[in-house]
Amino acid sequence: MTTQAPRARHDPLTRGVWHDRNGRAGTILTAALLLACLTAAAGLLPYDPLAQDPTTRLRAPSAAHWFGTDQFGRDVLARTLTGIAASLRVAAVAVACAALIGSFLGVLAGYVRGRLDAVVSRLADILFAFPAILLALAIVAALGQGWFNTAVAIAVVYTPIFLRVARGPTLSVREAEYVKAAKVLGYGPARILLRHVVPNVSAPVVVQTTLALSWAILTESGLSFLGLGTQPPQPSLGLMVSEARNLLTEAWWTLAFPAALIVVAVVALNLLGDGLRAALDPREGTR
């Protein structure tokens, strides 16, 4: 019981994720994706994702162009990697906003209860009532296009999810004996919330963050596919899939690679989320 203690101090979270098979696969895949994004963002790709070359239109995958070229002679690999970087940027900004605002409101509503909880929860219900992509479309249409507005739209759609994820455990933690004990010791509400409630509801929020990232990539791709996300000529996975639709019979690679990368990104983040959940779940007994 006590001999485990010194080793457990070496960051039990990362260790737990690594020990989980899904978590390890997710970590490796996510790291690879991030590396690719960084390469693209740093301009280290052999081809410019925007450079058109009429002499190399619709080339099949080869040693020179691993993923082939599209109808304007642009390198599909370069565009795919730049696209995933764009998608991840939007998803990360959107999820960060949603997670911060949503869990802040959720913890507050769950802890304070009363009228605040009623108002906040009903607002969340209203947002939930709209299909996610439709709501995001409407917001982008209202705000105008651009990657930041897309991120705002996705953040609005995902905030109620975080609100609920944070509110649920807060309801049980606020009744926990150690929170009552904190009141008995004369702690103020701010101290109780920050030091005793928030850390104990953070596990599901962390897991939700990775899952929401993967959904946000899908939503961003969907918006771009529908022409309201990233605008051409900037590459984005959804946009590439949309543009390649008509080329499916003559140049399958223009569609297959970006589509496959969407899948890889979503699977990678889901696996990571699974690993985190396993590592954070006290019932797994790894700690």
Next chain:
Amino acid sequence: MNGPLLEVRDLRAAVGDLDVVRGISFGIAPGETVGLVGESGSGKTFTALSVMGLLPDAARVTGGSIAYEGRDILRLPERERRSLRGAGIAMIHQEPLTALNPLMRVGAQIIEGLRAHGVPRAEARRRMLDTLDEVGLPTPDRTARRYPHQLSGGQRQRIVIAMALAPRPRLLIADEPTTALDATVQQQILAQVDRLRRDHDLAVLWITHDLGVVARLTRRVLVMYAGRIVEDAPVRALYADPRHPYSAGLIASLPPAPAPDGTPAERTPLPAIGGTPPDLAALPPGCPFAPRCPQRADRCTTEEPPLTDRTACWVPKEKWT
């Protein structure tokens, strides 16, 4: 100062429309130990929570006063009330296994309690280690680095006690602090708290339904029944000569002690108090104990007896059958 440390007068508390504490009065002198006994639902815990100002959302104090060091704490602003909690009046709950934040090292939790009451960091750390030593935990510096799940139930209860006592309160309310622990650990913890009480001149209100604990640790006992105090007596007097039929029933239902030479007492069925505790929503007129009372007189079913100098009963002991 002279006078009582805590003076509760005609305290009433209700959950919604239901009166759970129905006008109780008692005082606790500095350094005194008082036992508060009664069945589940008799209002013991509500009395304690009223004193702490931590009644659950649906409940509230509906009347009376609670004076601590002469000040009516029911009228204090919330901020002053909070600083009194922990620093002046501390409370230990029933559940030692869940009373600690699972994500904080136990030492940090004790330090936090001190810091919340304005103790400087270095001083708080020193006092944390001292207190861990005082509550009987060996190697305080190692224990302080443990998380709650790495400690046993008894160790955790000692941490909880350390958290309560580190800010040096003058009154400790112990609400059945050992019910979740096994018998040997219970005895150790009780003895430890009693030693700390003597060392720090701490007044303790023991809330329990264990008359054995009361006999060993307290000087005076308050017996509660259906939200009222029915007997307020020195512990020896209560055991030798209970004046309320309910107290008499409680004491009669204790298992007989083994003979001095160690042979166990003869096995006879324990006498029980017939009937069930009253429904607080539908109290009978008169004495709430009357329906179960073997000494019932006519007056008992019409008029509720007040707590006179020692007991709340219409039938004097001489007339008991």
